Amino acid sequence: MKQRPWLFLLPALLLVSISAFIPLMTVMNYSQLTLLPGTQPYFSGLENFVAILQDPAFQGALGRQFLFSFLVLITEIPLGLGLALCMPKDGPGVGVSLVLLGIPLLIPWNVVGIIWRVFTRSDIGVLPEVFEWVGVTYNVSQFTGDAWWTVLAMDIWHWTPLVVLICYAGLQAIPEEYYMAAKIDRASPWKTFRYVTLPNLRGVLIIAVLLRLMDSFKIYAEPFVLTGGGPGNATTFLSTYTSRMAIGGFQMGRGAATSLIYFFIVILLSFVIYIIMLNLGQGAGEES
Amino acid sequence: MAEIEVRDIRHVYDQGTPDETVAIERINLTLEDGTANALLGPSGCGKTTLLQIISGLLQPTEGQILIDGEDVTDKPPEERDIAQVFQFPVIYDSMDVYGNLAFPLRNGGVSENEIETRVQKIADLLELNDILHSSPSNLGPELNQLVALGRGIIRADTSAILFDEPMTDVEPARKLTIRRRVKEAQQEFGITALYVTHDQHEALTFAEQVAIMKDGNLVQYDTGKNLYQSPVNTFIGHFIGSPGMNLLDCTLTQHNGTPRAQLGPHQVPLASALEPHLDLTWTDCQIGIRPNSVTVQVADPHDESSYLPAVVDQVEMLGGFQIITATLTETSVEVKARVAHDFAIEEGASVWLSFPASDLQFFHEEQAVTA
Numbered sequence: 001m002k003q004r005p006w007l008f009l010l011p012a013l014l015l016v017s018i019s020a021f022i023p024l025m026t027v028m029n030y031s032q033l034t035l036l037p038g039t040q041p042y043f044s045g046l047e048n049f050v051a052i053l054q055d056p057a058f059q060g061a062l063g064r065q066f067l068f069s070f071l072v073l074i075t076e077i078p079l080g081l082g083l084a085l086c087m088p089k090d091g092p093g094v095g096v097s098l099v100l101l102g103i104p105l106l107i108p109w110n111v112v113g114i115i116w117r118v119f120t121r122s123d124i125g126v127l128p129e130v131f132e133w134v135g136v137t138y139n140v141s142q143f144t145g146d147a148w149w150t151v152l153a154m155d156i157w158h159w160t161p162l163v164v165l166i167c168y169a170g171l172q173a174i175p176e177e178y179y180m181a182a183k184i185d186r187a188s189p190w191k192t193f194r195y196v197t198l199p200n201l202r203g204v205l206i207i208a209v210l211l212r213l214m215d216s217f218k219i220y221a222e223p224f225v226l227t228g229g230g231p232g233n234a235t236t237f238l239s240t241y242t243s244r245m246a247i248g249g250f251q252m253g254r255g256a257a258t259s260l261i262y263f264f265i266v267i268l269l270s271f272v273i274y275i276i277m278l279n280l281g282q283g284a285g286e287e288s
Numbered sequence: 289m290a291e292i293e294v295r296d297i298r299h300v301y302d303q304g305t306p307d308e309t310v311a312i313e314r315i316n317l318t319l320e321d322g323t324a325n326a327l328l329g330p331s332g333c334g335k336t337t338l339l340q341i342i343s344g345l346l347q348p349t350e351g352q353i354l355i356d357g358e359d360v361t362d363k364p365p366e367e368r369d370i371a372q373v374f375q376f377p378v379i380y381d382s383m384d385v386y387g388n389l390a391f392p393l394r395n396g397g398v399s400e401n402e403i404e405t406r407v408q409k410i411a412d413l414l415e416l417n418d419i420l421h422s423s424p425s426n427l428g429p430e431l432n433q434l435v436a437l438g439r440g441i442i443r444a445d446t447s448a449i450l451f452d453e454p455m456t457d458v459e460p461a462r463k464l465t466i467r468r469r470v471k472e473a474q475q476e477f478g479i480t481a482l483y484v485t486h487d488q489h490e491a492l493t494f495a496e497q498v499a500i501m502k503d504g505n506l507v508q509y510d511t512g513k514n515l516y517q518s519p520v521n522t523f524i525g526h527f528i529g530s531p532g533m534n535l536l537d538c539t540l541t542q543h544n545g546t547p548r549a550q551l552g553p554h555q556v557p558l559a560s561a562l563e564p565h566l567d568l569t570w571t572d573c574q575i576g577i578r579p580n581s582v583t584v585q586v587a588d589p590h591d592e593s594s595y596l597p598a599v600v601d602q603v604e605m606l607g608g609f610q611i612i613t614a615t616l617t618e619t620s621v622e623v624k625a626r627v628a629h630d631f632a633i634e635e636g637a638s639v640w641l642s643f644p645a646s647d648l649q650f651f652h653e654e655q656a657v658t659a
Binding site for chain 1: 340343345364365366370371372374375376378380381382383391392395396436439440
């Protein structure tokens with residue numbers, strides 16, 4: 001009965017192969033075919049990959065994606081950590097803060113998009129009205145800048161609470177003795193943060209950064225609902241580009257190839273960031 | 289270096305709420321300058337609370353803490369010049385050992401040259417030279433605890449160091465080495481030290497004077513020898529020593545002008561010097577005797593005035609010696625006695641026990657009665 005463990009693993013294996021492995025293999029297969037509706041698919045090797053990498057629209061979407069994810073990380077992580085540090089440690093305030101933070105997380109992506117769509121519409125929206133009062137013209141379907149920072153604000157509003165919750169849990173897990181020792185060692189508040197809080201939060205910060213990195217690469221619904229990726233291509237990110245290619249443009253082969261490139265970029269980036277953060281500020285040869 | 293005085297300290301957690309708990313009833317204690325002291329007591333007796341009040345991490349409900357006569361009750365820990373070593377090693381693991389040791393000095397604005405000299409001195413003393421530039425996360429809890437200790441005593445103005453059960457995470461086999469280095473450091477710097485533990489062996493080997501706490505009260509503060517030989521009450525008698533003192537319920541009687549303890553049909557002579565302090569009408573009385581003071585005879589000595597017959601219930605071999613548990617005949621009084629490892633004895637055998645009057649303690653209502 002040496003095979004018994006495999007028997008127990010079988011359901012999980014089946015589930016994983018149906019949900020992940022088979023689709024991934026299908027995508028790999030598609031990515032090397034020229035697949036156009038109404039024609040016979042034929043093998044075209046790496047042609048799809050070369051075409052996509054050379055496509056200025058892809059390069060643009062990729063560039064915007066990097067910029068977007070970068071901005072998401074440098075705002076949401078410090079902001080989330082800061083808010084977590086401000087949260088009460090005990091008492092009735094904890095419950096209230098947790099519920100307030102939970103609200104954005106409970107709303108589905110497309111609903112978030114619609115809320116903001118209504119919020120920013122030039123005819124009935126509150127935001128353009130408010131901006132008009134202060135003498136600024138605001139129009140997401142007309143100005144690239146407005147569309148950009150609105151999508152960014154949506155993401156920050158939607159996902160910073162997740163970072164706060166992760167950091168808050170991490171902060172609660174730091175033993176009180178560390179802070180007592182820092183006090184006795186006469187560490188300033190900044191040094192306490194630098195040498196007690198941050199190193200002890202390393203693990204949860206890695207998780208927060210990776211989650212936000214991967215999720216920000218998946219951004220789709222918000223710009224799609226808000227402006228459909230516009231104005232022009234201003235808020236077209238990788239996912240929008242991919243779906244346009246595969247579904248809008250009926251080029252399944254190209255779409256599959258884009259997915260694979262996309263997949264590879266996310267994995268590579270996550271790995272690099274993980275390695276960097278793991279070794280950050282670790283151990284010997286410290287500065288003063 | 290400093291003298292620490294705990295004056296009328298009382299501490300209540302969650303005062304005024306349904307969860308109110310009195311951690312410290314009222315304690316007065318003076319730790320003399322440069323001495324090694326231990327605070328010993330069962331878990332939950334208020335040891336750690338008292339320690340945190342001394343270091344300033346906790347504000348007492350009532351009372352004062354004085355360091356060299358100066359009232360520091362309202363001062364925060366960073367202004368008290370008191371170091372503390374915690375139950376588990378508290379280490380800044382983003383810095384190497386050197387950085388950890390230098391941390392309190394750097395916070396105090398000490399020059400790098402001075403820091404290097406101090407770190408070197410501490411490293412020599414605690415034998416940390418080989419690992420100065422290692423990351424603490426690669427070292428075991430023993431070494432980390434030494435680094436935490438070093439960080440405590442590195443400041444030139446450290447007047448006292450408090451240890452909160454520092455050996456909890458340390459492997460038993462390494463405790464001895466670590467304790468030796470801690471002790472050496474304490475003596476080298478002449479620092480007033482207070483070592484909290486529930487392990488009497490640790491307390492007695494580290495400290496010159498041991499304070500014993502129970503239920504938020506200080507029961508006795510004395511040298512190890514006195515705690516062992518003249519416990520102030522039955523709690524200390526039983527708590528100190530392994531196994532603890534035999535405490536035998538008795539009544540008082542008199543024979544030819546000398547006081548005697550009556551255990552069932554048996555009588556045990558007490559020191560005649562006690563006579564004026566005793567009252568024959570007392571009921572809640574006990575005699576106490578250390579297991580190693582009990583004399584055991586296997587052959588009937590035919591001396592009823594000083595030997596009591598008993599039956600052996602249990603014999604435990606503890607390496608260099610044996611512990612015998614015997615019940616006095618016609619009573620249910622159990623006595624433990626310590627005999628040599630080669631003493632020939634079997635369970636069920638009859639023995640005769642003698643309690644020399646000079647080694648007997650007498651307790652009335654759990655308090656020691658002394659001449």
